Amino acid sequence: MNEVYSGAQERLVIPGDTIGESGDFTAGSGVIKVENKLIATQLGHVKENNGTVYLEACNSAYMPRSGDLVIGFVTSMRGNLWMFNIGGPFEALLPMSLSPWNTQFGDLEEHMGVGDYALLRVQEVDSQHGVVCTMKGIGLRKITTGVVENIGSNSIKMFVGSEGNNLQKIKKNTGCRITVAENGKIWIEGDEEGISKVRSISLDFSDANNPYPNLNLKKTFENKMEEI
């Protein structure tokens, strides 16, 4: 691996910065190839994997990809479709045929109404940002208990920890069930005390001025992980 792209250095770049010569590397997410150079297009850390140089963006918007597990809430209903806010630029739709229910046209509200949360999986995304979700699959369902919090899609990696050790520790010490969705939302279920413990951690992440991998947040989080 080329020294220039070594992840160990945690090299921080801003849009327009030259990351290095492109050589045999491919430009991944957040990186473009201009002539023989790799140029950063976002604020983020330079990473390399299998010949692809990419950025781990500091504060990017969530962009749905097919297969993502997401948590969203119903914003409206049309005919046989539920429209969901999943935190991306566009609303996602859930057709009745991909829901666990078999209901009459126009009777959607019987099962889910405006403001209801659900755990969904992104089925497909077209080039125009049309997003179709499904609720057919293990664990996918309407959320009626617990709370949903936002930690931001860029913070998931830190929150979960390497091989999930942070998440395991939080679950174990609070007695809560926690579902982390790729759109940066987490669903917390448990008793009031446990929920409030988890929230005391997740609230640090939802502060818009503290996106990952801000060093201050990292320190706060590490301290809280010690205390818990």
Place this chain on the structure above:
Amino acid sequence: MGGYGDVELIAKDGKRLDGRLADELRPITIEVGVLPAARGSCRMTWGLNIAEVAVYGPMEAHPRKIQRPDRAVLDVRYNMAPFSTSDRIRPGFNRRSREISKVTAEALESIVMVEMFPRSKIRVEIEILCAEAGTRCCGITAAAVALADAGIPMKDMLVSVAAGKINDVVVLDLDKAEDNYGQADLPVGIMPNTEEIAFLQMDGDLSPEEFDLAMKYNMKAAKEIHKLQMSALKSKYNGGVQ
């Protein structure tokens, strides 16, 4: 340009009224992440100018008729607060702000990778809280930082700066008196890495030689300001170190 009177703006030793040399900038500070409600934000002070910029999105473009099937639209608003100038500005529609919003949007569209977000909208709100001279440059420079803070992909940063002419001398970065009594003002928007120009306006009177010198000053200043943009953005993620 206000007037071409006999106001002495530059002394015999080449120093300007505020003590600056011809190619010196006013003091500049840049801070990011200052507005908690926004996805990305920036506060910039430039001389007595204060601009704060918030960025929201990308989000679905409404109304539908403004949507572009192949790219995002940048919805940019440049606005001067009523108390930002010595005479109060009445809130509401204003031809000057409309024009500046338009050219700012077009300048930013040249650097933002708008093709990555078809049908969507990115909102850029530029608020001038205190105005001295050069608020559009301050607004554009701060907007580029706020966009980067919001994680919006861009080909390069954008720095806007102006040079002008006072008492027949080309100088960088006009202050209020110089703007009022100067002979020319040439604000440009420069992509600091590629040195391309994304924004250009001018009014007044410049010879081709004076234009070249003014552009040279602008280019040099853009590099200086770019360093400030960079350190502001990086310091947020390095716990204040950069």
Place this chain on the structure above:
Amino acid sequence: MVEIVPRLLKDQLLKLAEANNRIDGRGKNQRRDVNLEVNVLTNAEGSAKVVWGGTIVYAGVKFEIRTPWPDRPTEGSLMCGAELRPVANLKYEPGPPSAESIELGRVVDRGIRESGCINMEELCIVPGEKVWGVMIDIHVMSDKGNIFDACALAGIAALKTAIVPAERFDVGEDHPLPVSKIPIMASYRKVGGRFVYDPCEEEELGGDERVHITLGDDGHVHSLQKGLKGTFSTSEFAEIFANANEQAKELREMVEEKVN
């Protein structure tokens, strides 16, 4: 933009209220951290910046010379406007001032005006000909809840620091604007069935009616506003009214400390 209230948020707020807790862990009448700075804007004759939790508001004072109203030839005027521009939050759309924006300006205006903090006679330059018009403009930069209190605080603090620019208008010497009182607003929101002071963004989203109380130095009430759908009892009001007095005292001390 129509905001949708997630049902789960409503449930959560209700449960928290039952446990006498709040979504950000504060006590029922506990305020978020408030930071007040004055004289922050060079081109305004008086100015203030308020950072109230994640809410940020600027206020600036400007003067103009105008002819007095025929029926009040010796009185100047005071006007206070607030703008909720789209910079402040994703939920605010561009366009002409919304009803919310106008309500905000008018509620803040009434509190300051009716407190009698400015003697309008003192704004007279030449009776029947020239009087000062004082204008407070309030600019909301970031809305993370309770912009009303933040705007009212910024407004009165800016007024307290204002210098009448008489020299610029050639009508005498510059002098501080005489402001004798410090009206303070306290806002309450019904959240999960009970009133809380200083609601945050989530509490505003998932809450019900709101009440704004502006109190003068002597504890007299100068403006009241009930907003949004919902009703409350007289005993509920008595409780928040009593609390408003305590909140106002603390904030008034803050203003006094900063402007002197």
